[in-house]
Every structure is written in structure tokens, then in C-alpha cells.
Amino acid sequence: MINKIYQKYVLIFSLLVLTSSCAKLDLVPTDTISPDKAYRNISDINLGVLGAYALLDGGTIGVVSTVSDEATFPTENTVGNSDAFRWLYNAGSGSVTSQYYTFYVAIDRINRTLAGLDALTLTGADATTASRYRGELLALRAYFHFELLRNYASSYQTGALGVPYMKASAIIYPARDNFEVVVANAKADLVAAKPLIPTTFTDKTRITKAAVSAIQARLALYEKNWSEAITYANEAIAAFPLATKAQFPGIWTDANDSEVIWKAKRVGTTDSRLGDFFFRQTGGIVLYAPAFKLINTFDKVNDLRYPAYIRFDATRTGTRSQYLVNKYVGGTSTAPGLTDIKLFRTGEMYLIKAEAEAESTGDAAGDLNALRNARINGYVNATFADKPTLIAAILEERYKELAFEGHRFFDLKRRSLPVVRLAADAANASGAITLPITQAQYAFPIPAAEISVNKQTVQNPNY
Template sequence: MKRKLFLIAGLAGLLTLSSCTKFLEEKSQSDVIPKTATDFRELLIGSGYMTNNEPMKYLYLMDDDVDFFLEYANDPSYVVGSYDAKQNFLWYSWQPKLADMDGMGVLIAEDPSVTTYAQYYAKIMGCNAVLENIDKAIGTQSEKDRVKAEALAVRAMYYFRLANLYGEPYNYNAKSLCVPLKLTSGIVSSPMSQATVEEVYAQVVGDLQKAAALMDPLPIMRKDFHINQPAIHILLSRVFLYMENWKESVAEANKVFEQGGKITDMTTLDTKSGSWLNYNNAEVEWVFGGNTQANQNTYAPAARFLATYDTEDARYRIGFSLSSTGVNLVSKLPFVVDLGQAMRSSEALLNRAEANVQLGELGAALKDLNDLRRKRIQGYTDENIADKATLLQAVRDERRKEFAYECFRWFDLRRYGMPEISHRYQHDLGENVVHYKLTKADPMYVLPFPTSVILKNSGLKQNPSGQMPDRIGQ
């Protein structure tokens, strides 16, 4: 599969830079020109699907699950004063220049194509090109429908991520400016204006619903690295949860289990550590993208977060590995060379539980919570939580543990009301420990656009986070 991915990735530029007419002309065809629906489906892996490089792999440095100040390490210099800690200091301390340079003062985004923003749009362009050409491909209607559904669904995921990186939370200010909606593959020379958060979400929902309508009648295919029906409904359930459309979120989560979604009993696994974000896990519906940590061998979980795991929780036993220096490293994630993310049925369960709490369906929500915990914690005894606020917090706490370091927490903090959090930092051993604070509803909950991207597209308006003064530690 990996060899095929690299081979067809080189065709992406050919597809995205060709017009539909030229692309399909007899005189232009060769062995590498996609002609059939199968060709397009394979080409989508290279032009539309993520490779093993995750554009927002530094996002976890900003949330409250990581700590550069490791008082529990045998050797504090493992992080304190290390090159990696200093290099990523701007993300960790929420500095306005984080999109343009690293903590050592090196410019990292002079070329806009290397930015998170541009990398997602490059994949969107690939999806657009496939969507523009698939109807003319050779193949059955069902084959073409599957390809079209995949392209719509992965494009929707990219826009969802862009909206949650560069736009305000939907439940906070849906009318605010977000990112441009680029729905064609052609190169545009004129400035592209920003759509609103509401408009981007409408596009995301529309694309996902079209994808589901096209793919649901088709046989469900699993373990082939292409998005499938349950994964589409998991993503729809997530989007509706962010929009606070509770009933729709529950309905989409239900479809996941109607289509055969499973929850793995992790308490029976005998491994002490290792990734379960792969197709060996029965609840995984789609494996995609790259590792969500910039360097999982350097940055350790915050001690206060680790303490939230039950001592018999299999996610702790399998997800973290104690190093020789006394640091609990994250071992749940695959190595960088592997695809590192997975969409799995446990998210549908937790999406449904949270939405049901908001709907006042506490019994249904509690059942889902207990059902999941029973599959995660050895010897777990069902809890009885009757208070709505307490149950909501319990579901959210479970979500935090279930998806730790998978690029969930930052987005969740945004929709939870953008709470105040702080990070401790020590530049070198012996120096003072300083605290950096992200205030409630801080402008940095919406990331700044890289300067090179704004210079490339004058239609973009810089977010307030990019116009702040440097953040000073106390």
C-alpha cells in the first residue's frame, strides 16, 4: 500500500494542473493518465488523501495535556533546555509569531507552500480535480459514485480542520471570517476572499451528506486506507457536535453502529505498549494521515493529565511507555513512517453520549459512557451519574483520555468555551520557572495566518492573534 501511495503521488500534479478537456484528450493519454474510475480512486490516494506528514502535528503543543517542565523526570534536562523544547517554544507559549518562525528565530514559512494552511489547500485542489473529472471516467456508476464520495468526504475534513485552525469556534461566532472556499482545481491569480465560519461549515456538512448519499448504498469496504461509510458518519457526527446540532449528531453516530461499527475490549490486550491506531483494531474504520506529534520521543504528557487515568485503564498501559529517564512517553502513536491517525467507532459512542447529555437523555448517555469504560478499564463497575453537569464533564473527560495526542483536545477546548490554561517553562536548568497564560477566549484560540500566505493572497485578513504583542511569561 505504501509503495502504491508513493508511485501515484507523483501523478497528483499532472491531474491538478490539467484542464478537464486536455486531460481527457486522446493525444494526451498515456499509461500514467487516469482513465477509469479505478485509476481515479488510486490517484485520489496521492492527490487528495493525506500522506504520512500531518500539517498540524504541532497543535498539541498548545493544549493542556503537555508540559515542558517535568518535575517527575529523573533527568529534567531531558526536556528543560533541550533544543526541541526551545525550537517549539513559540507554540508552547502561544506567541503571535508561531506561524512564521520557530523558537530559535529561524524563519519556517518563507515559502507559503510549506505552511499548514497551504498543505491542506493542496490536498483540497487534488480532491477538486478528481471531482471535476470523475463523471467522464470509464466505469460503472457505482464505481464513480464511490470515488466522488471519497473526494467529497476528505475535502470536507480538510475544510473542517482549516475552520477550526483559522476561524472562531462555530458555537462562539459563526458569522466571523474564516478561510476561502476553493471548490475548483484551477489556479486563481486574483485575491480570494474569506468565507464565514458558518459558510465553511455549511460546505462541510453538504459535502459529507452528499458523500454519504453516494456511498451508503454501496458495499462497505474496510482496511483499504480509503474513507468508508462508517467513517463518513463519524465525521458528520463530529461536525454536528461542534455545531451543537445534538439530534443530528446522535443520528449520525447511530448509523456507524448500524453499519457494523464495533468497540474493542482493550482490557483483554496483553501488550504493555504500542499503537492501536491501525486496522488490527476492530473499531478502526479508516487509517490516514501522519503522526499527530512533532516529536513523541521528546515531549511528555503533563503529570496532572496522566493522573486522570485509572490505574487499571488499558489506555494508560498501552498508550504510554516509561523511558529510562523516568519520562512517560506517548507510545500509542505509530512511528513517523507509518500512517498515524485513525477514525474509529469509539468516537461515535462518545459523540452520541455528549449529544444525549445535552438533549437531556441522561440514561442513554450514561449507558454509552459505562459501555466504553467497561471496554477500557479492567474490573470496571458501572457508575450511576444523575446530575447533567457531572455527566457532561465525565463524558468530556473520557473523550480527553480516549483521543489524547490525536489532535482532538485543542479543537475541543475551543468549543468548550476557550477556557484559560497555562504552561510552565524553564529555558535552562537553574533559571526561573515562568508561567505563560492563555486567557479565556484568548485571540490565540484562532491561529494567525502565516505572513507568506497573506502576501500570496491579499484577500486574507490577518487574525487578531497575529497582531498581538509578544506574550510575556510571569
């Protein structure tokens, strides 16, 4: 009898436990927000768009300056990024792999917001605004994939290993898309985005129609689609003419936005990635100084870019670097180094157009001379004996014009040219003077964690 009573109570207790467990399993998680609650209205969509913009930073600028012939590693720097500067990085080096995750987080935010937008039924003014948001999201998706491609493609040509192009938020293990597949998908997103963004929308901290043209021009340059590069560069130039000589210095202190097509807005009081705080550690230690090779390319008297980009400080004596990067330092003592990041400028568009014209037909010399006339006092137009001489001049002008804007390493890679430093610039680089195109480090590695987890992907050659 006791046994039967015991069995009865065991059965009742088991049912209670099972019922309680089922109830717990039905509880809504409290540490995440479901999509139907995350994107309830047009304001929520805007927050999603802003979440993607928030991941625009200067990480690429720092890496490109470090691994190319754009910056040097002074003797006084005993703590910073020596693996990147000395070309000792590998798949476990965060200095060159961290952007991989940053960009894919941005892309995931974009895809989640697009899905949330698709689920909403909007009318009137909200529907009009939603159309622009969709355009911004599609353009941002193209941009971040393009940045991934610039950083992690094995090379910039058909058949080369690219990166997975993600069009939806999902936990999957994709193989790497080839270079041309990523380019095609980015181009499709940009073509879809452009008509959705009205010409009247002019916020330079977000993607405008002119910014889409600028992205298309840069993408076409990497694709070697010369006709498209010229067309889209012309569109951007028409929207934003070159800064005047009087305006140009103010671009780098945020005194004006002349010829800035798209910028990443930075606010606050400090920023450890760029300007005074990227190139100089607390305490005045210079981490990365402008390379002597770069300094030597400027007409120090007449070129407006020299004082805007580079500062000479004679009071820094002994082993301390007297040359400092002046770009991004900013115009206030309370927020040094917080100048907005210029993602696209008209100066770049002139150089894209000149290079594309030199490779096809057109007045490449005219565009190059026009840019130099805008930057150099007393400049006399140059002539060029042949195409190789003209191409070399355009690449050197990119070296000067776009210094510390995140292009030099990729420009050399586009042209299959080695990185070659002056001996003076490699004094603290353990002999890292030349990076040949056959060395593994000529392409940044896919992160080791990605290779370990995703069995569908492969590493770049020679790592």
C-alpha cells in the same frame, strides 16, 4: 541600391524571427500535464484520489499536543517547537500555519480530479467504480475543509471567521467564508458522498460509508447540532463496535484494527512526525512528553489506556524525562513510530453521542459508562449530580481517550475554556501556564503570506 537590398533582408529576417517566435508560443508546455491527458481513464482518476489521501498526516496531532495541556516540553529538549509550546506563535510561524497550505493542496487535487472525472464518459464496471471515487472525493473535500475550520476558524459559532470553501481548482483570491457557511458546504458534500459509496466497500485506508457517518458526527458536534451528532454516531457505532479489552492494546501496534473506522496508512522505515520520531529526537532526546496533568487523570493500575498511551522508563535519569508517549510507536524495531494514524475510532463516537445527549435528551451517562467499562478493569458505573458535572466528566474522558489524536486544543476551544497547565508541565515554557480565550493564540493565525497576497482575506483577531 545597397540600402534597398539591406531593407529587403531586414524585412525577411524580421518575418523569420516573428514566424519562429509564433511557433515557439504554440509549443505545448513540457513541465505540466494538461487535464485532458492527466485523467484519461478510471485508473488515472484513482491516482488522483490517492494523491489527495497522500496528504493525510499527523501534523495536526503534533500541533494540538504541543499547544494544549496534553504534552510538556522537557528540559532536555533544546531544539523543538518552543514558539508553539510557549504560545509565542504568529502568522509567520510554520509550526501552526503549515497545515493551511497542506490542506488546500489536498483540496485542489480533489477538485482537479473531480473535474477530470466529469469530463470522462464511462460505462459498465468503470462507471460503478467512478461513482465510488466521486463519493470519496466529495467526502475528502468536506473533511479537509473541516480540518481547516478546526485549525483556523476564529471561533466555532455562527458569524465567526471560517475559511474559503473551494469547489473548483482556480487561481482566485477568495474572502473567508463564515463558520456556518463552511459547515453547510461540508454537510452538503457529505450528504452527496454517502450514497455513492457502497456498504460492501470496507477498505479502512479509504473513506467508507461508515467513515462518512463518523465525519458527519464530528462535524455535527462542532455545529452543536445535537440530534444529528447522535444519529451519525449511532450509525458509526453500529458498523464498528468498541474493541474488547483484549483487542484494545493491539490497536496501537497495528496488531488489529478493532473499532478503527478510518486510518491513514503509513509505510516505510522512519517518520519524523509521530510516535518514536515525533516525540523523541534521534539520539533519544525527548521533544515532547505526556503532561503530568494527563498522566494524573488515569487509573494507572486498571485503565488499559494508560500503558497503551504512556510509557515510564526508569532508566532515563537526571534531567531526562522518564515519561514517554507510547502511542504510535509501533510493533516492529525496523519501523518505530510508523503505526497507522487512527483518524476516526468508535471510542470517539461514544463520546460524541454522550456529549450530544447531555446537551439534549438521552442516556449520556450510559454511553460514558459503557466506554469506561470497555477500557477500565473493575469499573463501577458512575452517576452524575447534574448536567455541568456530566459535561465535565465527558470532556475529561475525551482528554484521556483521545490523547495524542489531535482533539484536546479544539475541545477546549469548542467549550470556550482556557488551556490551563500544571506548573510542572510549564517548567520549560517561560511561564506559559494559562492561555485565556481572549489571547490571539487561542486561534491559530492565517499564514502571513496568505494575508499579504490575498487582499480579500483578513487575519484572526488580535494578531
